[in-house]
Amino acid sequence: MPAATIDSVIKSTQKDKTQMKSFTFEIKGPGNCIILCEVCSPNVTKTKQDIASMMKKHSCRYSESGGRHFFDHKGVIQTEVPSAFSGKLADDILEAATNHAIECEAEDVVLVDDNLLQFTSDPHSFMKVQKNLEELKYNIVEASLDYIPIRRIELSDDDMEKCSRFFDKLSSVDDVVGIYNNIA
Structure with missing residues (x-):
């Protein structure tokens, strides 16, 4: 939004x-x-x-x-790829981000491009996932509750x-x- x-x-x-x-x-x-x-x-x-x-x-x-x-009602959180991941291959970035997604209780994560990750969550745990990602030093670019077709x-x-x-x-x-x- x-x-x-x-x-x-x-x-x-x-x-x-x-x-x-x-x-x-x-x-x-x-x-x-x-x-x-x-x-x-x-x-x-x-x-x-x-x-x-x-x-x-x-x-x-x-x-x-x-x-x-x-539609699925989802929390959508876009973050910059952390600088700690710089120089890593896309598969390695996604693997590390997936581990963080599990730790943060997100449902899924995708690598949108070289610099952007997108985490999705249940709308009820959206704020918790966002807070957990911030604690893991992810820089949040955009966060919203969306209807995904x-x-x-x-x-x-x-x-x-x-x-x-x-x-x-x-x-x-x-x-x-x-x-x-x-x-x-």
Whole structure:
């Protein structure tokens, strides 16, 4: 989640002492893609109506239920490859990071590129894993709770264009804090 989004949510809660509510809308998009839209709002009903008016213009509709079953909810922690690993082969880096992942109670780790590791965790142990990695001197680049698609779907160019325009509109809504999809 971008820092600007977090700052926006914090500022809105400081200005208005109204109770903020978090909610995830399940949306069926063009080409039957699934979109999860996380919001944090003092008035979820109004936000839902605002999003509904956008959806009509972009061939989208609220899903009755079950959209979340197309995703795994995971903690995702990206770290720099520690300097202690410099000069090591990718397999050796991954082996050492895997041992640390087990020690930190992460579910998995992948080497994204020469300088970046990505650890995944259960959302309930996310903060603990992050703290454990910091104690092992990993420099955390980004950490968030994300919805990871289980299976991605291909869209036509036309449907992809509709989705792109819809995502741009959704991103402009102040209450939207996360947008996830299962598009390949």
